[in-house]
Amino acid sequence: MTCRVLQLARxxxxxxxANPITDAELVEAYRANALFDAHRDDPEFGYRYLVEEARDAGEPMAERTGWRICSQNRLWSVFGKKRGKNGKAGPPVHDDLVERDFTAEAPNRLWLSDITEHSTGEGKLYICAIKDAFSNRIVGYSIDSRMKSRLATTALDSAVARRGDTAGCILHSDRGxxxxxxxFVHALNRHGMVGSIGRVGAAGDNAAMESFFSLLQKNVLDLFSAAEERAGPAPLGHPRTAPHRDPHLDRTDLPPAAPTNRSRPVDPD
Known part of the structure; x- marks a missing residue:
């Protein structure tokens, strides 16, 4: 009767x-789920980066489609909206279990982690390193051109694969x-580790890693200066003489690689 009144075919x-959900609506729902998962992992990403993460997850789409879905579901970058004067950082997922005591009685008891940024001639480079507080050795690291949650999880998986038994180990970091x-939280639980996070705006809560990255930056600058001295004066028209050249590390400035025929095995740490 309704179809007859509305003049619709039966x-x-x-x-x-029999099938109230169309194929197009189902595809868009899967795309929205992929964008939502990417936004929850990296809330600072805009829709373009979220589209790339969705593509990696197996849900390809055009950037315009991703913008429309993100706009409808209010998936906005946390950096894209202006905050008020009372804006606060995100809540910590762990307590501060270290309290600036960067000592350990045995290996794999306390690890420290942080992320640093390097400017190169090819763009920015992000490094996440994990250090054992007992031996002050870097037990895991990862390098990427973008600062994503995968940068930290890759470094953690690298450290666990190198050290082995890490159950009960405390991993301390800042509130990034x-x-x-x-x-990252799921990776800690999977390896049986305990997370620890410092306070906001307190560099001393992770001073051990801050000092390591400061030393790393100094060594990079020393390496660049040594490469410049070995190269000597640059010929006319060489990029090194350009006035607008960025005075940071570049691939062309690195010294030649060391020979690989070593006479003894190398310590993996």
Whole structure:
């Protein structure tokens, strides 16, 4: 009777009744789920980066489609919206179990982690390193051109694969979004480790890693200066003489690689 009153054919109505969700709506729902998962892992990403993460997860789409879905579901970058004067950082997912005591009685008892940024001639480079407080050795690291949660989880998996038994180990970091992401928390639980996070704006809460990265930056600058001295004066028209050249590390400035024919095995640490 309803179809007769609305002057609709009955066959399309029964087809819709048997399958009320169209294929296009189902595809868009899967895309929205992929964008939502990427936004929850990295809330600082805009829709372009979220589209790339969705593509890696197996849900390809155009950037315009990703913008429309993100706009409808209010998936905005935390850096894209202006905050008020009372804006606060995200809540910590762990307590501060270290309290600036960067000592350990045995290996794999306390690890420290942080992320640093290096400017190169090819763009920015992000490094996440994990250090054992007992031996002051770097037990794991990862390098990427983008600062995502995967940067921290890759470094953690690298450290666990190198050290082995890490159950009960405390991993201390700052309150960066990468260390508060869902992927990183799940990685800690998977390896049986305990997370620890310092306070906001307190560099001393992770001073051991801050000093390591400061030394690393100094060594990079020394390496660049040594390469410049070995190269001597640059010929006319060489990029090194350009006035607008960025005075940071570049691939062309690195010294030649060391020979690989070593006479003894190398310590993996």
């Amino acid at each position: 066959q399309p109505y029964y087809r819709w009744l 979004s990468q260390f508060r992401s869902r992927k």
